[in-house]
Amino acid sequence: MHCGCLAEGIPAAPGNYWISGVAFPDWAYKAESSPGSRQIQLWHFILELLQKEEFRHVIAWQQGEYGEFVIKDPDEVARLWGRRKCKPQMNYDKLSRALRYYYNKRILHKTKGKRFTYKFNFSKLIIVNCPLWGVQAQPLPHLLLGAPPLGRPALVPTGVQSEVGMKVALPRALPGPAPAQEAPVPALCLWELIGL
DNA sequence: CCCGGAAGAG
DNA sequence: CTCTTCCGGG
Numbered sequence: 770m771h772c773g774c775l776a777e778g779i780p781a782a783p784g785n786y787w788i789s790g791v792a793f794p795d796w797a798y799k800a801e802s803s804p805g806s807r808q809i810q811l812w813h814f815i816l817e818l819l820q821k822e823e824f825r826h827v828i829a830w831q832q833g834e835y836g837e838f839v840i841k842d843p844d845e846v847a848r849l850w851g852r853r854k855c856k857p858q859m860n861y862d863k864l865s866r867a868l869r870y871y872y873n874k875r876i877l878h879k880t881k882g883k884r885f886t887y888k889f890n891f892s893k894l895i896i897v898n899c900p901l902w903g904v905q906a907q908p909l910p911h912l913l914l915g916a917p918p919l920g921r922p923a924l925v926p927t928g929v930q931s932e933v934g935m936k937v938a939l940p941r942a943l944p945g946p947a948p949a950q951e952a953p954v955p956a957l958c959l960w961e962l963i964g965l
Numbered sequence: 966c967c968c969g970g971a972a973g974a975g
Numbered sequence: 976c977t978c979t980t981c982c983g984g985g
Contacts, residue, residue, distance in 0.1 A: 808975090810977070856979070862966095867978055869969070884966070 811867050812876050812889075814850060834880070836889035843885055 851859025
């Protein structure tokens with residue numbers, strides 16, 4: 770079943786990832802709240818590959834520019850993506866089209882002139898859906914740069930609120946009977962900063 | 966290679 | 976809505 774497309778064992782990350790001298794909060798890698806419910810998104814998958822050393826020869830962060838990565842083996846990345854999504858016909862041409870849709874969504878942009886090189890717009894992304902965690906109006910670059918050595922990033926619990934220059938995307942309430950308890954796993958949601 | 970329009974799946 | 980597929984064009 771599932772045509773053998775298993776999520777290649779992703780060991781739970783115990784802390785923040787440290788890549789190129791920059792801490793990546795591990796919430797940045799948490800794919801979805803309820804496993805099995807929602808489909809994996811491509812940029813989650815990319816982040817997932819980027820996180821693991823065994824794929825260094827396939828895809829890797831570009832030294833120098835923060836958030837920039839290079840697909841060293843496009844065919845292999847496409848193959849892995851196709852396996853995960855049960856799309857055996859996947860190739861780099863199709864995968865790259867999907868990446869291009871991220872341009873307007875401001876998740877990614879292309880590093881022009883550099884082959885197979887894209888860049889995450891991390892500076893425009895901040896966390897939103899941690900339980901009762903609000904987000905201040907400031908850009909909060911420390912979430913990704915110079916993050917605290919351990920634990921969670923220092924966010925101020927101001928409750929959910931939007932400020933000027935922020936686009937709000939509230940997590941939708943879970944359907945069905947609501948159990949009288951807190952959400953077990955905070956879903957990864959992202960705030961998108963307009964302008965910049 | 967890289968770009969986006971168009972259609973269509975789920 | 977997020978891709979997947981196909982494709983004409985640069």
